[in-house]
Amino acid sequence: MSNLPVPPSRRTFLKLGGAVGASLALSGFRPFTAQAAPARPATADLVGEPAATTLWYPAPAAEDHIIEQGLPIGNGRIGGLVGGDPAADFVYLTDASVWTGTLNDTLDDQGQFPYERVEFGTFGLLAKVRLKIPGHTGVSGYRRALDLSNGLVTATYGVGGVKYRREVFASHPDDVVVIRLSQQGGGSYTGSVTLEGTRGETATGGDGVVSLGGKFDNGLKYAAVVTAASRGGRVAVNGTEVTFTGCAEVVIVVCGGTNYVPDAARDYLDAGADPSTVAAGKAKASAAASGTALLATHVRDYRRLYERMTVDLGRSPDSRRALDSWSRLTARHNDPATPDPELEASYLQFGRYLVITGSRDSLPISLQGLWLSNNTPDWMSDYHTDINIQMNYWLPDRAGLSSSFAALADYCLAQLPSWSDTTQRLFNDPRNRFRNSSGKIAGWAVAFSTNIYGGSGWWWHPGGNAWLCNNLWDHYAFTQDRAYLARIYPLLKGACEFWESRLIEMTVDGKLVLVDDADWSPEHGPQDAKGNTYSQEIVHNLFGHYREATELLGRDRAYGKTISGLQARLHLPTVSPVTGWLQEWLSPDNLGETAHRHLSPLIGFFPGDRITTDTAPPELLDGVRNLLIARGMDSFGWGCAWRSSCWARLKDADRAYELLLTVLRPSVNNGNGTAANFFDMYSQGSYTIFQIDANLGAPTAMLEMLLYSRPGVIELLPALPSAWADSGRVTGIGARGGFEVDLEWRGGKVTRATVRSVGGTETELRAGSWRRTIKLRPHESVTVSPH
Numbered sequence: 001m002s003n004l005p006v007p008p009s010r011r012t013f014l015k016l017g018g019a020v021g022a023s024l025a026l027s028g029f030r031p032f033t034a035q036a037a038p039a040r041p042a043t044a045d046l047v048g049e050p051a052a053t054t055l056w057y058p059a060p061a062a063e064d065h066i067i068e069q070g071l072p073i074g075n076g077r078i079g080g081l082v083g084g085d086p087a088a089d090f091v092y093l094t095d096a097s098v099w100t101g102t103l104n105d106t107l108d109d110q111g112q113f114p115y116e117r118v119e120f121g122t123f124g125l126l127a128k129v130r131l132k133i134p135g136h137t138g139v140s141g142y143r144r145a146l147d148l149s150n151g152l153v154t155a156t157y158g159v160g161g162v163k164y165r166r167e168v169f170a171s172h173p174d175d176v177v178v179i180r181l182s183q184q185g186g187g188s189y190t191g192s193v194t195l196e197g198t199r200g201e202t203a204t205g206g207d208g209v210v211s212l213g214g215k216f217d218n219g220l221k222y223a224a225v226v227t228a229a230s231r232g233g234r235v236a237v238n239g240t241e242v243t244f245t246g247c248a249e250v251v252i253v254v255c256g257g258t259n260y261v262p263d264a265a266r267d268y269l270d271a272g273a274d275p276s277t278v279a280a281g282k283a284k285a286s287a288a289a290s291g292t293a294l295l296a297t298h299v300r301d302y303r304r305l306y307e308r309m310t311v312d313l314g315r316s317p318d319s320r321r322a323l324d325s326w327s328r329l330t331a332r333h334n335d336p337a338t339p340d341p342e343l344e345a346s347y348l349q350f351g352r353y354l355v356i357t358g359s360r361d362s363l364p365i366s367l368q369g370l371w372l373s374n375n376t377p378d379w380m381s382d383y384h385t386d387i388n389i390q391m392n393y394w395l396p397d398r399a400g401l402s403s404s405f406a407a408l409a410d411y412c413l414a415q416l417p418s419w420s421d422t423t424q425r426l427f428n429d430p431r432n433r434f435r436n437s438s439g440k441i442a443g444w445a446v447a448f449s450t451n452i453y454g455g456s457g458w459w460w461h462p463g464g465n466a467w468l469c470n471n472l473w474d475h476y477a478f479t480q481d482r483a484y485l486a487r488i489y490p491l492l493k494g495a496c497e498f499w500e501s502r503l504i505e506m507t508v509d510g511k512l513v514l515v516d517d518a519d520w521s522p523e524h525g526p527q528d529a530k531g532n533t534y535s536q537e538i539v540h541n542l543f544g545h546y547r548e549a550t551e552l553l554g555r556d557r558a559y560g561k562t563i564s565g566l567q568a569r570l571h572l573p574t575v576s577p578v579t580g581w582l583q584e585w586l587s588p589d590n591l592g593e594t595a596h597r598h599l600s601p602l603i604g605f606f607p608g609d610r611i612t613t614d615t616a617p618p619e620l621l622d623g624v625r626n627l628l629i630a631r632g633m634d635s636f637g638w639g640c641a642w643r644s645s646c647w648a649r650l651k652d653a654d655r656a657y658e659l660l661l662t663v664l665r666p667s668v669n670n671g672n673g674t675a676a677n678f679f680d681m682y683s684q685g686s687y688t689i690f691q692i693d694a695n696l697g698a699p700t701a702m703l704e705m706l707l708y709s710r711p712g713v714i715e716l717l718p719a720l721p722s723a724w725a726d727s728g729r730v731t732g733i734g735a736r737g738g739f740e741v742d743l744e745w746r747g748g749k750v751t752r753a754t755v756r757s758v759g760g761t762e763t764e765l766r767a768g769s770w771r772r773t774i775k776l777r778p779h780e781s782v783t784v785s786p787h
Helices: 018-025 063-069 275-287 291-306 325-334 341-358 388-392 402-426 464-479 482-502 533-553 557-568 618-631 637-649 653-664 693-706
Strands: 054-057 071-074 078-082 088-095 127-132 140-147 152-159 162-171 176-184 189-196 204-206 209-215 221-231 234-238 241-247 249-258 310-312 446-450 456-461 504-508 511-515 519-521 524-529 680-683 688-690 707-710 713-716 727-735 739-746 749-757 762-767 770-775 781-784
Touching (some): 054 325, 054 341, 063 088, 063 688, 071 140, 071 152, 071 162, 071 341, 078 249, 088 176, 088 249, 127 176, 127 249, 176 275, 176 291, 189 209, 204 234, 209 241, 209 275, 221 234, 221 275, 241 249, 249 291, 310 341, 325 341, 325 653, 341 693, 388 693, 402 464, 402 482, 464 482, 482 557, 519 533, 637 693, 653 693, 680 693, 693 707, 693 727, 707 739, 713 739
Parallel strands (some): 713 762
Antiparallel strands (some): 054 140, 071 078, 088 127, 127 189, 140 152, 176 249, 189 241, 209 221, 234 241, 310 727, 446 456, 680 688, 707 713, 727 739, 749 781, 762 770
C-alpha cells in the first residue's frame, strides 16, 4: 500500500496546557487492550415474543445486497452485518479504527486538503467471517430477525424435524462477537468457520484460534481471530478452519482490533501493541464461558440502555402486524391512508439500536457507522462536519442514551491538538480562499471531512468548529453535567479564539457590524460570500454558549465578556424583500439552489434556539416558513429528517409527518428511501449507498413532534400527527434544562406527564394553552395531568 507515515517533523503540536490531557484521561474511550471478564448473570432474561420489538424476514440476506438486507450488530467498537443463511452464513466485520490515511496536512494548489484514499484515508472492513453447515439446506419454517428488545440477530428454521436457532450479537462487556448455534429435538451441528481477509491477508491456525491481520503503511496494525467451543461433539482447528463435528451446541467467538489510541502525542498509534494477542485472549476467555452466560451478560448490558425509553404510538391494524418488515414498509407506502404507528415506533427504536450498538467507548458514528460492505465506501465513510456527524448526535440525549454521546466529545478532544496545530500553520495559506483577511489566526478549525488521525479532507470549513461546539454544548444542556462542561471547555474556547481572529467589520444597512470573512454556505452558492447566515447564526450560538460556560465554571470571565461583546456586534439575518425567505446571504437574492438539500440558513432555528416560536417576530418566522416551503418536501433522507424537525418546531404536524413518511418510503430502483433492513439509502443515480444520518435524524424529528424543549420551556405534543393521535405513551424523552419526561396522551391531548430532574431545577411545562412552572431538586420528579 502507498499510505506513508507522516514524518515526525510535521507533527509539531501546540502545547494546549493540562486541560486537554486531563479531559482525555477522564474520557470513556476504551482502547483495544486486555480486560477482566465481566460478572455474569445466571440466565439470559430475554424479552419474549410477542412483546419484543423485531424486524423480521422470511429469507436470508443476499450477499450481493448485504448493505440493504444484512442485519447490523455492534458494541460501539466492533460492528457486523449478518446474512443468516442456514448453510452458508457470513458476517462482514468492522472495527471503528480500521482506517488508512494520515494527518494529511499538505495543501493542494488551492490551499485545500487532498480528499482521496491515500493520504486522507478511508474506513474499511476488518474481515469477513464465513460459517458453513453443509447439512442445513432445504430448511423449513425459516425466519430471520433483528431483535431490538434484546440486541441480537436471530435465524430459526427446521431440518429433519429438529428446530435450529442461531443467535448473533456483539457483546460490549466481553468485547467480542458471538455466534451461538443451538437446537431442540436431538439434532447436531457439523461444519466450519473461517476468516476471510479483504486485502489479501492469509489466515493462520494454531493454539486454538484462527487469525489474520496486517499493518497499513501508516503504522496501524489490525487483527481478527475466531475460536469456538461446544457442548458435545468435537471442536478443532484444522489448518485455517475452526471445525465442529456432531455438536449439540456451538459457541463461536470472534474478536479483533487495532493499535489505535486517541492520543495525538503518539501519532494516534501504540507502536508496541499487538492486536492479535489481545484479540486471542478476549476470544479464548469468552469461549470458556457458556453460550447462555455470554448471552445473559450481553442482554443485561444492552437492555440497561435500551429500556431507558419505551415507545407506544398506538396499535397498528392486524393485517399490517402480520407482514414481514419489507412487505410492511411497502404496504405503508402504497396505502398512505392506513396508519401503521407500530412500524414507525419500531423505526424510532431501530435508530436507538444503532446509537447503542454504534457509539460506546470508541470512535463516533461516521457516515455509515460500523456497517460496511467493502473497503471503498463513498466519501470514505468519514466524519462530515456540515450536518452529518452533528445529525448523528442529535438523537442520544433525546432518546435516553446520553452516555452514547461521549464518543463524539472524546473524538473532538483527541483531535484537538492536531486540529489546532494544522489550523495555525496552514489556515492562512495565501492559496486558501477562506483564509482570514486580517492575517490573524488562533484556535482551531476543521475541514468538511475529518479522519481519525487529526487529518482533514476536502475544503476548509470555518463554521465546522462552531457547529461541533454547539453539538457538544447541547449535551450539557440536556445533562447539566459541569464535569463534562469542564472537559469540553478547551474546544469552546479554541473555537471562540478562531472566530475572534476571523470576524471582520462591515457596514450592513447603515450599521457597522461583525461578519464572517469570505466563506461558503454549505454546500451551494458563492464560495467567497461574507456574512452568510449559516456562519452568523452558528457563531452567535457559540459565543453565547462560551460566555455561559465561563460563568458556570468560573473561568476566563474577562475573556467571556470580550466574546459577549463580539456576539452583540454580530450581524443577524433578516427576511429577503425579494424572496420572502430568511436570507441565506447578505444579498437579498437567492444565490444558490432553491431546493438545495442543506438547510444551513435555518441553523439558528433548528437545531439552534436563537429563533423560536415564543420570541421571534412574526415576520422572521414567516421567513423561516417560506424558506422551508421553497426547499420542498423531498430530498435525501437526512435532508427530509432536518426539514421534518424544522416543521415540528413550527408546530406543523402534517408536514413534519409527511417528511417522515418520505424517509420511510421503500428504496427501489436505486432511489432514496429505506432498505429492507431499515438502513437509509442515498441515491447516487445508478446505485445507492447506506448513509446513517437519516436513521438517526428521522427519529430525532419524531421526538421533536412529541416534545419541544428549549431554554426554560418544555412543550408537550407540539406537533402530534393524526396517525398517532388516538392514544400513546412514550417514556424517557430527554429535555434540555436537565430533565426527562414520560408522556401519555389520548385523543391528541396530554393526559399525564411525569417530569424528572437529571440536574435541572426549574422549567415551564406547557401543553397547548396549559402552563405550569416546575421546580425540582436534582433527581426529584413530579407528575401532572394537564387540562
